[in-house]
Amino acid sequence: LSIRPVLSDPEKQRGRSAAVAIAALVIAAGIPLWWKTTETYRAWLPAARISELEALQLELRVEVEVVFARGTLSPEQQKKVPASRITYESCCKSKSLCLVEADHALHTLTETSCGSVVIYIIPEASALLPQDMRVYVGRSRTALLRSQVASVVGAGLPEVLAALDPQMEQVLQTMSFNHQDVTAALTDRLRPGLSTRDSLADSMRAFKSSPGYEITFSLLNPDPKHHQLHWDVEAALDAYIYPLLHKMAPVANFSVDSQILYYAVLGVNPRYDASASAYTLSADSLAHVINPVEARLGSNAASSNPVLNFLLYVPDSLHSPLIIRNDQKQEVASNAFHSPRWGGIMVYNVDGAYGNDTQFPVDIAIDMSRVMGVFLSQLRLMLGFQQTGAPPGFVLEAAGREGVAEWELDRLLWSRSVENVATASASITSLAQLLDQIANIVINDNIAQQVASAVTALQAAVAELEAGNLALALEHSREAISASERAFFDPSLLHLLYFPDDQKFAIYIPLFLPMCVPILLSLLKIFREVQQHRAEKRAKRD
């Protein structure tokens, strides 16, 4: 016999209104509160500008100044040349000038900004260039082009320039950039197969664009008992390496240090070759030399910049002299080898400095100019100055003591700017895609700010590249890439641990279900009662 409590009407009414009030509170206040408090903070990102970056079109513009020397244009063509372009060369009258002096004199004539090229057209009969050479590229941004222009009959300036076009294009491709360079700078953004073998080798050899590099020069002395080595590395660095690094300052920061390692041996045993009466290292064994040494080298632990190592190895007295042989079993003149993206090793033989009966240890001073000559060329390769194969008919002036010619530096700046712009835009677009996909990553304000500044700098860099201001373009592209890297690699961008949907249900159901079931049931009951009441009323009326 169960006793059901009989509720009077006002109590029932009160019960109903209480249930409705609680349900209203839960739905109106509870659900929004729960939604707001479990939301992840996501600052606003400029999504529209970022999606523009995906279809980025780069236009590179080189400013070229063409100067016609006396004797290249016929008088009527000279009349047709606009007045502003007529300047009289007063310095190159003497025919006995050699090329370098002429180049230096021409360099002082015009002020060249970073990225621009000046081409001097000299008459066909000029004796400045050797007979079979057509173009000479000097150390600064000037080129001498020997060409026959006067033969174009009745021509105005546009026709003259059109006739010179293919040769000038060749000069520009050597001095500024060509299709291979640009695709090499974009190798990791392109489909494989688009770049040629040579450009692939170049891109593998040189370091990727980075805000800084660390260079370490090490002297390896495996035999201190016999050889007491002195190397004046500070003076040598000052004289040979720092000028190059100073010129590269707009590209990256460099930090240089040096060390001496005693009792450090190469990992391979050299073979004695009686015909050359020397110990030899074959090209195959060179690959295994680096690893045992690298464990000893150490690195500057303060930054995450890439490290270039240049090692000078002086073989011990038992294994002197040590020469490196290439694949064709021929001796290598420089006695040095390098490994892409790592650095270089040079073997320096000192057995000629002393005889058999000297008292050990022998004091030996290392000829730093020879050593630095090798290291400098290896450093140039590592930093991205390609071994430019000169097209036929071209004479490229070697950089010499300055380390790098200005047009070579411009070439590097072009490819670096393009690479920076490509990498920065790829970072930003992939970051935006990632943040879109994963809904529960917190986006802090500083990340949004970095992304916005990266996008602004990218657009500025592209604008400067279109305008032809290479130095400004490089600066903006460096800003863009550093901001985008900082945004992408921000430590706070770790998404909250992955919550699959079934786990989400498993967390929330035990919390909310016990509370929601009575509310829902009472609402249902009220709804049914109201419906019943209405049906009764309708029945009564009828």
Add this chain to the structure above:
Amino acid sequence: MPNIIAVVCASYGLAQSVCDGEDLPARAERFFRSDHTNNWAVLVCTSRFWFNYRHVANTLSVYRSVKRLGIPDSHIVLMLADDMACNHRNPKPATVFSHKNMELNVYGDDVEVDYRGYEVTVENFLRVLTGRLPPSTPRSKRLLSDDHSNILIYLTGHGGNGFLKFQDSEEISNVELADAFEQMWQKRRYNELLFIIDTCQGASMYERFYSPNLMALASSQVGEDSLSHQPDLAIGVHLMDRYTFYLLEFLEDIHPASQANMNDLFKVCPKSQCVSTPGHRTDLFQRDPGSVLITDFFGSVRKVEITMETINLTVPGIPLERFGGEPHTETALAYVDQLPVAQIIHQKPKQKDWHPPDGFILGLWTLILLVFFRTYGIKHLKHIF
């Protein structure tokens, strides 16, 4: 007659195997067989507690092989969740053995553990992979790979269908791992990646990969358990897992110049030895596994080029100009005092300050007094007051 000449040259080439025109392409072929210039390894052991000795031994044996084949410590990120060598239950301290009868000590003299103990978490592992580490992290704890790095990732521990357990308290799922690899690919943090996992149901961990240039090996399929190899009665625990045991045996035969390829690696530990069925996944990998050398991932064979061009800097008679001004005079440098030695040696013994007796002593005396007065009567209280 050009045909005859061509035939002669070809046969000459076959006999001698050196034809001058052939050398350059052959060398270029060797250079380009794989695109990597450096190697990295991330070796992770995710279990703690003494009875998971075998997971630490697994990781250390792969570490040992990788170091032996040439990858330096600066390029290895080793994460061990617990310390077995100096565990107080280890009867042979400072050793971690991988063979029965203690034949092979994989701990050695120069182990460099980058993440140890409680630092091995899912968060740190994902941070290492994606590169999102706080700026104060030292170089040795970072994965500083670039777009021409080949990375070897080895995970071992306890796992299940779609997850791997870290530290007995959290887990990483296969979706998170696949997303982490995709983020690595977006930033081109690897050229090719080899993923090896030795856990129960290990094949589930590589099911969700979708980034290119990934090759994966696992010790067991979904639904199978990876079993351990042999217990050692002196140490009291199982020393290694079967898959890694046979993997170590295979790697001991590899030397830095070896030409063994990945197809040999896939044959390691067949079902007869392993009881579980090892699996592998190569569909995301671009090259044919038969052309991939073991040393492409486990070793560090550098690409080397002879330096042909040098710059002639020897101009006699020109003194070296100093760049950057006058050399500064050397100031004598001295070490800062690390310890206040003077204070330590000449220190007088400090007067110990008097403290009132603390709670325990007070309570004890109160108890004694109470018992005394209860037994002998309250009238003795007059002796105190």
